[in-house]
Amino acid sequence: MSQLIFVNLPVKDLETTKAFFGKLGYQCNPQFSDENTACLVISETIFAMLLTESRFKEFTGREVAxxxxxxxxxxxxxxxxxxxxxxxxxxxxxxxxxxxxxxxxxxxxxxxxxxxxxxxxxxxxxxxxxxxxxxxx
CATH class of the missing domain: 3.10.180.10 (2,3-Dihydroxybiphenyl 1,2-Dioxygenase, domain 1)
Structure with missing residues (x-):
C-alpha cells in the first residue's frame, strides 16, 4: 500500500473553505467528515483534513496561528x-x-x-x- 499523507489545517468557516476547494475541483470524503471536519481529497494519496479551529485545538492543545x-x-x-x-x-x-x-x-x-x-x-x-x-x- 502507498503511504498516505493527511495534512491537518485549521479553518475559520468550514462551509466557506469547502466551497472554495469545491470550485477548484476537489471533493470531500463524507466518510471522514462531520460538522467540524472535512476530509478534502486532493489525490489518491494526499488529503487535507479541514478542521474548525476549535476542533484543531483539541489535537494540539495550542493556539491556532x-x-x-x-x-x-x-x-x-x-x-x-x-x-x-x-x-x-x-x-x-x-x-x-x-x-x-x-x-x-x-x-x-x-x-x-x-x-x-x-x-x-x-x-x-x-x-x-x-x-x-x-x-x-
Missing amino acids: DSSKTSEVILALSAESREKVDEVADTALASGGSPVKEPVDFGHMYGRSFQDPDGHIWEVMWMDPAAVESHQC
Whole structure:
C-alpha cells in the first residue's frame, strides 16, 4: 500500500473553505467528515483534513496561528502543465483566494501561489520532466 499523507489545517468557516476547494475541483470524503471536519481529497494519496479551529485545538492543545501575520506551512502541489498551474491559480483567485507573490518562471519550472480563505499558502508547480530526469540531488 502507498503511504498516505493527511495534512491537518485549521479553518475559520468550514462551509466557506469547502466551497472554495469545491470550485477548484476537489471533493470531500463524507466518510471522514462531520460538522467540524472535512476530509478534502486532493489525490489518491494526499488529503487535507479541514478542521474548525476549535476542533484543531483539541489535537494540539495550542493556539491556532494567525495566518494573517504568520506562515505555518507552504503546501505545494504538482501540476501536469504550465497551463494547469495557471488554471488552478486563476480559479483560486476568482473563488476567494488571494495572491501571495509573483509567478516563478525558470523555464524548466513554473509556479504560482495563492492563499485560501483561511490564509494557508498553496503553491502549484510544474516542472519539465526532462529537467527532472537530469537533476541529481
